[in-house]
Amino acid sequence: AQSVTQLGSHVSVSEGALVLLRCNYSSSVPPYLFWYVQYPNQGLQLLLKYTSAATLVKGINGFEAEFKKSETSFHLTKPSAHMSDAAEYFCAVTYSSGYALNFGKGTSLLVTP
Amino acid sequence: KAGVTQTPRYLIKTRGQQVTLSCSPISGHRSVSWYQQTPGQGLQFLFEYFSETQRNKGNFPGRFSGRQFSNSRSEMNVSTLELGDSALYLCASRPTGEVNQPQHFGDGTRLSIL
Numbered sequence: 001a002q003s004v005t006q007l008g009s010h011v012s013v014s015e016g017a018l019v020l021l022r023c024n025y026s027s028s029v030p031p032y033l034f035w036y037v038q039y040p041n042q043g044l045q046l047l048l049k050y051t052s053a054a055t056l057v058k059g060i061n062g063f064e065a066e067f068k069k070s071e072t073s074f075h076l077t078k079p080s081a082h083m084s085d086a087a088e089y090f091c092a093v094t095y096s097s098g099y100a101l102n103f104g105k106g107t108s109l110l111v112t113p
Numbered sequence: 114k115a116g117v118t119q120t121p122r123y124l125i126k127t128r129g130q131q132v133t134l135s136c137s138p139i140s141g142h143r144s145v146s147w148y149q150q151t152p153g154q155g156l157q158f159l160f161e162y163f164s165e166t167q168r169n170k171g172n173f174p175g176r177f178s179g180r181q182f183s184n185s186r187s188e189m190n191v192s193t194l195e196l197g198d199s200a201l202y203l204c205a206s207r208p209t210g211e212v213n214q215p216q217h218f219g220d221g222t223r224l225s226i227l
Contacts, residue, residue, distance in 0.1 A: 043117070043221050044205075044218040101146075101156075101158065105155045
């Protein structure tokens, strides 16, 4: 079964500090990985995706993620946090013959002034 | 280009009733998926439709059903509602459902069961 684990249900950073949200996947076949963000009372917005091309993936709003097969990780980073980055972040995985996204439990990012 | 539209945004029902939720995908998208989001269980896959055919289904009871119309619009039905069905129901679409295509989500329908 394909699954993702997001370490840390809540992460707090200061404005301007590095954002690091962790995601580890378990997959017996090459995974396709995604990061989504959810603001209150809204749906999910795609930040970036990994689909077996470049291992360093750049997304919207200054976010990027690096696929590390040896560590089965796909951590999300942003060099400098903005107040507007406060939201819930979800890592998701699917695989070559599947159609459903399997989501992690989510990480709530708090940005303090 | 308009995004995924879900109606209604909010719904209140009582136990035992049934409910129908609607989803209009992005124009040109033929694959529609449904997800349930709750604080306890997180985001869980319900089912996916492509060209009016259900091609994948999650682990939900038969009370949860769906369909897709020829214009790709989709509806989800839940019968004999239970308190535990209170959730945010999200619809997502993508062009053909190929695995490397990301899902585009609507803002959801928040269903509350009294």
